[in-house]
Amino acid sequence: MRYLKTTKNIGDQVTRYQLESEKLERQGKVFEFFKYTSRGKVKEENNLSEVSSKDYDFLPDFHPFLSSPRNHQVLSIPVTYFDDKTGQTVKIDIMGWYIKDQQLKIRWKPKYMHKRRWRSSRISVDIVTNNYFFQGQVYRDSSAPIFLDNLSFDSKIPKSFLPHLQKQYQIFLSLVEEQKRLALLRKVQLNNKD
Structure with missing residues (x-):
């Protein structure tokens, strides 16, 4: 995910996602990457x-x-x-x-x-x-x-x-x-x- 870290804000966000992913992996769970995405137009x-x-x-x-x-x-x-x-x-x-x-x-x-x-x-x-x-x-x-x-x-x-x-x-x-x-x-x- 290093290629996503183009700006400080995006880099910090990606780092948080990586930490959460590793934490869930240790617990035997799968991290859902699209959990925090939203489509405001139509659900x-x-x-x-x-x-x-x-x-x-x-x-x-x-x-x-x-x-x-x-x-x-x-x-x-x-x-x-x-x-x-x-x-x-x-x-x-x-x-x-x-x-x-x-x-x-x-x-x-x-x-x-x-x-x-x-x-x-x-x-x-x-x-x-x-x-x-x-x-x-x-x-x-x-x-x-x-x-x-x-x-x-x-x-x-x-x-x-x-x-x-x-x-x-x-x-x-x-x-x-x-x-x-x-x-x-x-x-x-x-x-x-x-």
Whole structure:
């Protein structure tokens, strides 16, 4: 490791690693050279990216669709969206949901941009088809409704995570139904007062 000791700081660090390696070797253990390395950009848990807590900590009562069993970090869920009208298939990531000002919102981000950011979109009901959707810029040049019925989980999600993910997604869908029911009840009450 002498070739790594080009500067005093790096040399001191390499010397510490060598001493730790020798100490562990005497104990019959193996020194892991990459123990202290870090990749700040993206951490992965079984092919799923971990989401930085700064992307959801500020949200009140946030509910992730999936979190890492190891460190309970929220995971980014890759989904495929098929647009019935255009026939296009688009990949997006979803993270979870929350309620703010009595509005149910989903956290998602598109994959078409290199530096993409997480967005929050309100869940709505299409009065023509009665389908649930959220609005967003899913294409480079335009915004479009993203219907929940046309979302499918990506095949790269580990099979061991699927039962929990599907359970959390069903909880989300039942909450969407409940939000719709409450909105319909309010509408009926307004009509009865007339």
